[in-house]
Amino acid sequence: MNSNLITDIAKALLLARWKQTLIAAVGVTFSITMFITLLGFMNGLNDLLDGLVLNRTPHVRLFNEVKPNPIQPASYSKELGYTFIRSIKPSGNGQNIDNTAAIMQALKNDKRVFGVSPKVTAQVFYNIGNIDINGVINGIDVESEAKLFHFQDYVSQGNYMDLKNVPNSIILGKAAADKMQAVIGDVIQVTTPRGDRQSLKVVGYFQSGLADLDKVQSYASLGTTQKLLGKPVSYITDINVKLFDILAAPALALEYKKLFETDAEDIQTANSQFETGSSVRTIISYAVGITLLIVAGFGIYNILNMMIYEKMDSIAILKATGFSGNDVKRIFITIAISIGFFGGLFGLIFGFLLSNLIDQIPFNTAALPTIKTYPVNYNPKFYMIGIAFSLVTTYLAGLFPARKASKIDPVDIIRGK
Amino acid sequence: MSEIILQAKSVNKSFHDPITIPILKDISFSINKGDFVSVIGKSGCGKSTLLYILSTMDTDYEGELLIDQQLMTGLKEKELARVRNEKIGFVFQFHYLLNEFSVLKNVMLPGIKLGKYSLKEIEHRAMEKLRILDIHEQALKMPNQLSGGQKQRVAIARALINDPLIIMGDEPTGNLDKKNSEIVFEIFNQLTDEFNQTLLIVTHDNEFAARTHRIIEMEDGRIIR
Numbered sequence: 001m002n003s004n005l006i007t008d009i010a011k012a013l014l015l016a017r018w019k020q021t022l023i024a025a026v027g028v029t030f031s032i033t034m035f036i037t038l039l040g041f042m043n044g045l046n047d048l049l050d051g052l053v054l055n056r057t058p059h060v061r062l063f064n065e066v067k068p069n070p071i072q073p074a075s076y077s078k079e080l081g082y083t084f085i086r087s088i089k090p091s092g093n094g095q096n097i098d099n100t101a102a103i104m105q106a107l108k109n110d111k112r113v114f115g116v117s118p119k120v121t122a123q124v125f126y127n128i129g130n131i132d133i134n135g136v137i138n139g140i141d142v143e144s145e146a147k148l149f150h151f152q153d154y155v156s157q158g159n160y161m162d163l164k165n166v167p168n169s170i171i172l173g174k175a176a177a178d179k180m181q182a183v184i185g186d187v188i189q190v191t192t193p194r195g196d197r198q199s200l201k202v203v204g205y206f207q208s209g210l211a212d213l214d215k216v217q218s219y220a221s222l223g224t225t226q227k228l229l230g231k232p233v234s235y236i237t238d239i240n241v242k243l244f245d246i247l248a249a250p251a252l253a254l255e256y257k258k259l260f261e262t263d264a265e266d267i268q269t270a271n272s273q274f275e276t277g278s279s280v281r282t283i284i285s286y287a288v289g290i291t292l293l294i295v296a297g298f299g300i301y302n303i304l305n306m307m308i309y310e311k312m313d314s315i316a317i318l319k320a321t322g323f324s325g326n327d328v329k330r331i332f333i334t335i336a337i338s339i340g341f342f343g344g345l346f347g348l349i350f351g352f353l354l355s356n357l358i359d360q361i362p363f364n365t366a367a368l369p370t371i372k373t374y375p376v377n378y379n380p381k382f383y384m385i386g387i388a389f390s391l392v393t394t395y396l397a398g399l400f401p402a403r404k405a406s407k408i409d410p411v412d413i414i415r416g417k
Numbered sequence: 418m419s420e421i422i423l424q425a426k427s428v429n430k431s432f433h434d435p436i437t438i439p440i441l442k443d444i445s446f447s448i449n450k451g452d453f454v455s456v457i458g459k460s461g462c463g464k465s466t467l468l469y470i471l472s473t474m475d476t477d478y479e480g481e482l483l484i485d486q487q488l489m490t491g492l493k494e495k496e497l498a499r500v501r502n503e504k505i506g507f508v509f510q511f512h513y514l515l516n517e518f519s520v521l522k523n524v525m526l527p528g529i530k531l532g533k534y535s536l537k538e539i540e541h542r543a544m545e546k547l548r549i550l551d552i553h554e555q556a557l558k559m560p561n562q563l564s565g566g567q568k569q570r571v572a573i574a575r576a577l578i579n580d581p582l583i584i585m586g587d588e589p590t591g592n593l594d595k596k597n598s599e600i601v602f603e604i605f606n607q608l609t610d611e612f613n614q615t616l617l618i619v620t621h622d623n624e625f626a627a628r629t630h631r632i633i634e635m636e637d638g639r640i641i642r
Contacts, residue, residue: 005529012517317513320474321527321575322502324495411469414509414587 006327009318010334017307024303025343027296028394032347032386033354035289039382040355042285044375046278052209055150057267058117058240059249062256064097065263066090095121100236103260112243112252117144119238120225127189127197128180135176135190137218139225148242151219158184158204163221170200170224173214174207192228200224293389297397300339304332304401308408315405316413325406332405336398337391344390348383421486422582422615423448428470428480430463440466441478442638448583451613453605455626458635465587467635468619472505472585473497485582502531506576510588512568514560520571521547521556528578539578546574550604566597573604577614584608586618590625602628 014021068088074080097103100118107116120139125132142164145151152160155171163169170190172182182188186202200220208214220228226235241256243249249266257264268275308315315328359376424447431439440463448454458464469475471482473489476497482489485504489497501507514523521543528539547553550570555563563571569589576584586605590598602625608614609630618629626632634642 002530002532005526009526012515016517313511313513314515314517317507317515318526319498320472320501320507320509320513322498322530324498326495327498327530409474411474414511414513415465415469 002327003330006330007334010331010338013307013311013314013331014335014338017303017310020303020307021339024296024300024339025346027299028293028340028343028390029347029350031289031292031296032344032390033350034292035389036348036351036382036386037354037358038285038289039282039385040351040376040378041358041374042281043377043379043382046281047377048371048375050278051150053271054267056154056208057271058149058238059243059246059267060241060253060256061265061270062097062103062239062241062260062262063237063265064095066094095237096231097236097239097260097262099260100234100239103239103262106260107239107241107256112245112248114242114244115144115148117141117148117240117242118222118236119145119240120222120229120231120235121237122225122229123193124228125191126176126180127191132191133176133179134216135218136216137170137190137220137225137228139220139222139228141222148240154206154208155204156207158202160204162203163219166201166203168198168200168224168227169203169220171204171206171219172202173217174205175211175214176216176218177202177205179215190228192230194230196228196230198228289386290389293393296343296390297393300336300394300397301401304336304398305404307335308332308401308405312408312413315408316410319408319410320414328408329402329406332402333395333398336394336402339398340390340394341387343394344387347390348386351383351386352378420450421447422450422452422484423471423617424483425467425471426481426483428467428478428482430466430470430475430478440638441470444480444638444640446633446640448615448617450582450615451609453609453616453630454618454633455629455631456617456619456633456635457621457623457626460621462635463638464619464635468585468587468617471617472507473501502527503579504582506579506581506584508569508573508576508584508586508589510591512560512565512572514568514571514575516560519557519559520552520563523560523571524575524578527575531579533579543574543578546577547571549577549607550574566593566600569593569597569601570604573601577608583615583617586616586620588620589618590620590622598622598625 068090072085072088074083074085104116104118107113118141122137122139124135124137126135140151142151142160146160156174158171160171163171170188172180180188182202184202184204187199188202190198190200192198206214206217206219208217223233226233229235243252246267250268253264253266256262318328319325355376355378358374361374363371363374365371425444428441428444429439430441431437444467456464456468466475470478473482473484484500489500492500515526518526521540524543524546525539528534528542529536534542544553544556547556550573552567552570552574555567560568560571590601593601605616605618609616620626632642633640
């Protein structure tokens with residue numbers, strides 16, 4: 001009964017000054033709209049930029065660093081005592097990871113692992129007439145690479161599955177292909193480090209968005225690359241692991257390093273700078289959004305203050321006829337919160353519409369083949385934060401005027417007449 | 418001996434700003450049920466100040482105040498608000514109607530606040546009070562569509578809605594012309610005669626006071642009659 005009455009009175013006061021109310025609400029709407037749009041756009045951009053690197057980066061990469069064995073035969077000798085050996089050269093089977101089949105099986109059985117993708121890296125020269133340019137061919141397992149690292153998103157022309165289905169095929173980096181003037185269907189020549197020449201058929205272009213990378217990187221199937229190198233099927237240089245929980249990567253990298261006796265690198269170590277960039281952008285968008293809201297809050301504060309001066313008489317009579325200070329406070333808080341709620345609600349709607357509009361704006365850049373429009377993130381979290389912020393800000397903005405109203409002494413007002 | 422509704426026991430009040438000036442000095446009196454009391458005195462004699470202390474709105478005083486045999490002194494703001502809502506009806510010089518609400522709703526507000534009856538009953542009772550004051554035809558109008566005299570009658574209806582023990586008036590006819598003052602007086606008279614309503618009216622209109630049952634005259638913060 002009582003809260004109904006208070007809402008009733010709040011509503012009447014609100015509607016009595018509907019123009020002011022509208023202006024206050026529009027202030028909130030505007031700031032929430034901008035807040036949502038800004039966060040959506042910034043995060044869309046963040047996701048895009050992060051994706052450029054993070055999507056393509058394994059959470060844990062197992063590989064063999066080419067380095068000399070730390071334990072040399074001389075160390076086993078007790079007669080020699082301390083030994084100092086200089087200029088040791090690495091030996092063994094180079095970058096190859098030993099016992100890959102068993103490692104892969106073990107990783108696949110690990111419950112923390114989302115997927116595993118083996119890789120062979122081969123240094124080659126692309127032959128353009130009589131000029132050779134540097135290149136790297138990544139031999140990949142096409143299906144797992146597509147599943148784990150969105151390989152298909154970066155194949156700008158051609159079908160990525162041809163890599164698996166067409167023997168001796170290659171997907172060239174776009175920049176490298178431009179240099180070689182190679183179109184899909186052409187056959188290009190590459191020279192392996194051992195001096196062999198191989199013909200490979202171009203079945204697509206690869207565009208990572210990082211031009212330098214596209215100048216050298218190309219993709220072929222595992223088998224093609226192994227053949228190129230003259231290595232057996234067991235020859236694998238990298239095992240890329242994607243985890244369910246990216247945050248577990250550093251710990252798991254250490255664990256695998258010990259378990260499989262290989263080197264292991266986690267994504268956080270490999271790409272720490274991207275995390276920093278994203279968080280700074282997020283902080284900036286939050287700061288701008290909150291600033292807008294605080295400004296809107298001051299607007300509400302002013303309007304409520306004015307309303308209280310105008311409604312001094314009404315407050316006095318309400319108090320005289322039995323409304324307590326607390327009731328009066330609740331009336332004005334209700335006014336403030338409803339401005340915040342409705343302003344915020346419309347802000348969410350307009351924010352969504354504006355984000356949608358931005359989402360439609362064409363955004364074509366050679367560096368990002370799969371992106372056609374500006375990226376926007378529609379994470380519901382931003383909408384929750386938006387409405388929560390608008391309620392909190394308007395509550396705080398209403399609190400001080402409401403307290404002032406609750407302390408009005410009816411005697412002062414009534415006797416002053 | 419009829420029932421005592423309101424009792425003041427040696428009430429003192431001073432203003433302290435900038436220097437201490439005593440306003441009320443040792444005020445003691447009581448009002449019985451059905452009394453129609455007027456308080457008169459010159460400007461500044463403290464009659465309004467006394468009324469606001471008796472109304473529980475002013476709590477800055479010394480001494481004791483009892484309403485309906487209950488001690489008001491020292492009660493919390495919220496409890497006093499409840500007492501005002503339930504037991505006291507107010508009529509001021511100015512009507513203080515809320516322009517945002519219809520006449521009927523204005524009368525109903527204190528009733529809804531009390532929450533003793535259902536909304537429908539309160540509406541019915543409000544209509545009845547308006548009928549007593551012969552203003553029921555204006556019930557659905559907004560206050561700013563009424564004349565000054567009509568507004569004051571609505572204010573009286575609002576004071577009556579919770580069947581208060583006592584109605585307090587601070588110059589209720591002060592803003593009205595002769596004719597409307599007469600109407601308001603008749604209403605007060607009718608209320609005491611027909612409904613045994615207790616009334617405490619502060620006025621400077623001696624003619625008005627002369628026709629009440631009992632006159633309290635004040636001078637320099639003391640009751641002299």
